[in-house]
Amino acid sequence: MKCSKFLTELNDFLDGSLDSKLKAELSEHLTWCHNCYVVCNTTKKTIEIYRENQVYELPDALRTKLHDAIVAKCKASKPPTES
Template sequence: MTDICNCKGLVSSISEYIDGELPPELCAELEKHMSECENCTIVVNTLRKTIDLYKQPTPDNPLPDEIKSRLYARLHLEDYMNK
């Protein structure tokens, strides 16, 4: 087992886990941890839902540029702002 099998390890690897960038054995360790840790399961599910909501097109109600800029800055995604 590695350090990824605890709450701190999950948080530090959450993006890679959700993006499918972790090796299968590390994914299995994280999933085992989440099966025993309700808090980490909530964190992962909430982040997944947030990403899904953000990706949904909203032509009738676009995200204002100011809010989009603040969101990207908060998530440290400024490089993607103009893409």
């Protein structure tokens, strides 16, 4: 699975609405792709914050921002900086 595919499915993955096969593929991707792992965790935390505020939809702007960030990281091929 490519990072772009992972990111396309990420929202549904976090929603738990994916079928188990695709879910397993995404989980497998996370075991070796650190960039997507970071994005997944960040998105998950963001969703939790929004849920606390009774907002269930992940804003498109944020989704685009995350997508751009991961694509940039993949292109740069440098290890992501931990903070």
